[in-house]
């Protein structure tokens with residue numbers, strides 16, 4: 001059997017592609033601090049498992065392709081609390097935000113079409129685009145400008161007759177950037193002017209630290225263009241539940257995606273039951289989690305600022321930051337940390353930065369860190385990176 005050129009050409013996630021090195025390090029007895037992946041260590045609210053344990057049907061049957069009514073109602077009411085009014089038939093439950101992204105891209109692009117993104121961006125967008133034979137086109141944002149958009153003209157120049165959509169991540173992964181109101185208005189204007197689908201990934205909506213946040217869902221005039229990607233993974237620390245959602249006021253979009261949803265039958269039933277129960281978690285849970293991540297963000301910044309020649313832009317949201325390392329190649333450094341280095345039997349896994357860029361050459365000396373560990377572990381992990389940089393043969397000593 002021969003596999004397709006399509007699958008062979010799919011981009012490998014920088015977040016997971018070094019996992020075999022981490023597994024080997026663990027097999028060799030090292031403790032590995034995972035700063036490579038956004039897997040929070042926060043406890044999932046007990047309501048999830050309690051609801052699943054209470055399930056007593058004799059058959060785990062197929063559910064509705066749009067999603068279970070209880071969960072759809074819970075999502076609708078969550079969005080109402082954020083000032084957004086979606087009818088039940090404007091919400092579709094998906095297997096994580098990941099499936100929501102795939103469906104959205106599939107529904108608005110034909111093979112050969114283009115999607116505009118702001119780089120650095122969440123790397124898995126590219127894998128989904130490759131699967132669909134869709135081309136990503138990037139507008140570059142830079143750490144030295146705090147990842148701010150450089151103006152409407154810079155966005156417009158990337159648009160061609162084949163551009164069908166923009167994907168916007170707010171708060172940003174991997175940058176931790178929260179868009180300003182002016183930037184959001186700029187993006188909304190461009191989407192409307194070129195009649196693009198605006199696929200907005202706000203899965204970190206709850207994770208914003210001391211700056212204003214506005215959802216694209218309340219920006220007027222986007223009813224036709226907006227597709228919101230939602231996920232329970234980070235909101236309730238339920239990554240393995242694989243429950244997300246797609247929301248749109250565009251009736252044609254909602255009707256067309258149902259053909260795909262019916263073909264994949266339904267999302268996992270027990271997880272939808274657990275997910276519906278999660279929405280009854282007291283709001284104080286989200287406030288406590290936010291406070292914890294803010295502490296982690298501050299701890300990370302303090303620890304990073306102790307490392308000579310390592311630079312970064314202060315993250316305002318989500319739980320990631322991109323750092324610039326004084327090394328020949330962040331990927332080589334990441335592998336070396338796992339294969340050859342340890343500090344008292346401990347090492348760190350980071351995600352090499354170039355996988356978050358489309359433009360060749362960008363991000364080679366950068367890495368994405370996820371500050372998903374408790375403050376003590378974070379401090380230790382950053383100190384280990386510092387020790388590694390002192391002995392790594394490819395560390396550049398500035399003139």
Ligand SMILES: Cc1ncc(COP(=O)(O)O)c(C=O)c1O
Pocket residue numbers: 038095096097098099122169173201203230231232233239242243244
């Ligand atoms: C920006 C962004 N979008 C989507 C996802 C996928 O989330 P899910 O676990 O719901 O598939 C992630 C996961 O890390 C993410 O960071």
